[in-house]
Amino acid sequence: MLRGAIIGLGNVALHGHLPGWLSRRDVEIVAVSDTDPARRAIWAEQLPHARWYGEGERLLSDASLDFIDICTPPSSHATLIREALTRRLHVLCEKPLVGSLDDLRTLVAHATAANRVLHTVHNWHHAPIVRQTRTLVADGAIGRVTGVLWHTLRTRPAAAAADNWRVDPAIAGGGVLTDHGWHVCYILQRWIGAPPIAVNATLETRRHVSWPVEDTATLRVRFPDATAEVLLTWASDERRNWAQLTGETGTIEIVDDTLLLRRATGEQRWSFASGLSDGSQHPDWFHSVADQFLGEMSGAASDGANLAEASVCVEVEALARESHRRGGEDLPLSWARSLASRRRELSI
Numbered sequence: 033m034l035r036g037a038i039i040g041l042g043n044v045a046l047h048g049h050l051p052g053w054l055s056r057r058d059v060e061i062v063a064v065s066d067t068d069p070a071r072r073a074i075w076a077e078q079l080p081h082a083r084w085y086g087e088g089e090r091l092l093s094d095a096s097l098d099f100i101d102i103c104t105p106p107s108s109h110a111t112l113i114r115e116a117l118t119r120r121l122h123v124l125c126e127k128p129l130v131g132s133l134d135d136l137r138t139l140v141a142h143a144t145a146a147n148r149v150l151h152t153v154h155n156w157h158h159a160p161i162v163r164q165t166r167t168l169v170a171d172g173a174i175g176r177v178t179g180v181l182w183h184t185l186r187t188r189p190a191a192a193a194a195d196n197w198r199v200d201p202a203i204a205g206g207g208v209l210t211d212h213g214w215h216v217c218y219i220l221q222r223w224i225g226a227p228p229i230a231v232n233a234t235l236e237t238r239r240h241v242s243w244p245v246e247d248t249a250t251l252r253v254r255f256p257d258a259t260a261e262v263l264l265t266w267a268s269d270e271r272r273n274w275a276q277l278t279g280e281t282g283t284i285e286i287v288d289d290t291l292l293l294r295r296a297t298g299e300q301r302w303s304f305a306s307g308l309s310d311g312s313q314h315p316d317w318f319h320s321v322a323d324q325f326l327g328e329m330s331g332a333a334s335d336g337a338n339l340a341e342a343s344v345c346v347e348v349e350a351l352a353r354e355s356h357r358r359g360g361e362d363l364p365l366s367w368a369r370s371l372a373s374r375r376r377e378l379s380i
Contacts, residue, residue, distance in 0.1 A: 034329075036061050036062070037061065037091055038064050039064075042105075043190075044126060045101075046313055050079075052210060052284060052318035062081075062097070063097070063127065065084070065087060065088045097121055097181035100121055104126075110135040113129075114227075115143040117148055118142070118146075122150075122325075123149065124321075129342045131349075149325065151324070151338050155314055156317070157320075158319075160306075161308065163291065165291060166222055169225075173282065173284070174293070175282070176279060177258050178279060179278040180223065180224065180277050181274075181275060183263045183273065185273070187270070201244055207249075207266070208264045209233070209251075222341075227255075228255050228260075229350075229365055231254060232361060233250065233251045233355045235249050247267045248263075249262075249263075272288055282296070288308060336344075347365050351363040
């Protein structure tokens with residue numbers, strides 16, 4: 033039985049991670065922490081035998097653990113990850129993993145030196161409609177992917193348990209690019225089958241002018257043999273996800289809960305019980321995240337693919353923001369792309 037702890041008791045932990053951990057027979061959550069004491073009663077009902085800590089740092093120094101699951105807002109991730117790796121704990125962390133390349137380089141080195149897993153929650157990989165798309169691409173249903181269009185449309189950011197930290201740059205790091213761009217970045221890598229080579233971006237505040245973060249981001253991400261055009265916004269009049277993959281022999285279109293494959297031979301359609309825009313915690317997608325994380329811990333899948341994928345996401349966001357500052361200049365990836373290309377040499 034592995035002993036784990038959850039740090040940060042907000043909505044994603046309560047409605048996403050916790051149901052997944054409680055359903056397992058190989059894991060026991062023995063400690064929890066949050067800076068808001070009002071949440072203690074909620075978690076006492078769910079985890080009556082877990083020890084409560086008011087601070088994540090104290091939990092790390094006191095509890096006997098195999099891993100931690102970090103569900104705090106982004107600004108705390110780097111510090112908590114560093115302290116956990118220093119104590120030789122495996123780490124599962126909500127996205128975005130970190131907000132800077134300097135933090136990323138330091139933590140990759142720490143994970144390698146400690147021989148511990150550092151794994152980011154890439155739960156959208158496990159959405160049934162995304163899995164089906166990946167299967168079709170892998171089976172050659174549309175040939176080599178040459179282009180992707182992606183739209184994430186929201187009227188506002190997802191709700192938080194407390195004041196919405198997603199619009200505070202000191203806590204979130206950024207706006208819609210940080211919150212939704214990460215998902216798109218790791219999905220594109222898997223669909224196209226390669227890390228990107230360059231990105232340019234424009235960030236805007238179209239509607240929520242009182243917020244100090246962008247509510248809209250437009251990106252063009254270049255890959256060796258494909259290009260992705262991405263629109264992310266919290267300024268839409270509707271909540272919807274839409275994507276289209278263009279290949280050499282056909283197209284795949286995703287419209288929330290519907291997938292359409294179009295080829296010269298005709299059209300096929302799949303419908304799913306839920307769409308990409310249904311909710312924000314997605315507890316049914318967490319089980320596969322936990323399986324992969326625990327698989328890495330056991331050495332069953334330790335090629336570093338998740339960390340390499342997350343590293344690309346960090347660099348893409350950093351370059352997108354720099355591109356915006358430079359008027360939309362096309363900027364090449366370097367460090368994270370190199371890590372992704374040699375991920376099977378990474379030992380964590």
